[in-house]
Amino acid sequence: MNIRIIALAATAFACLSSAANAEVREPVSVHVSYAGLDLTKIEHRRVLDARIDRAATTACRSSASGLRRYADENRCRAEMRRDAQVQVAQLQPVAVASVK
Template sequence: MNSLIPTALAAALFACLPSAAVAQDRQPVRVQVRHGDLDLSRADHHAMLAARVRRAAHAACGQQGRELKVIADIRRCEAEMRRDGSVQIAALVARAPVALAGR
């Protein structure tokens, strides 16, 4: 199984541009989040992967901005990336082998 999930394909926007250029120069962002070390049949590992997606979104979307427009674009970018990541995590979990409880 591929141990990388691409998150936030064309939907996410790169928002750490100067505010005058933000509206016109939005760039698609693509981030790969590793998950090969996680057992996706375990709920606690789903949470770990979701946390990785949140951190990747935060890093990719930019963290600086004082103007409301820039801050709004950063938040929108992060929300879109998290949403896309959640969809991809759900697809991975659906394909993960089911762990059966032992006696």
């Protein structure tokens, strides 16, 4: 009986420590310039998307190893792309309105 309790406690502790480590994340912020781009043109939006992808790839470096590193970096890049999409969407009405 005591062995089961010890094994269960060790398993619970391992799960808690890995869950705690998964939540320790460093905030990452990058400035991506859209200077010289006309966001009403699809070619220019593609250029901006490429800049965002490069910035996310550069900024999202994890100190973890193995699969955790891969997962951390992918999650970081996905979050940065989502955040960038929101910010670009906020810029586009201004760019369109200023063209007129």
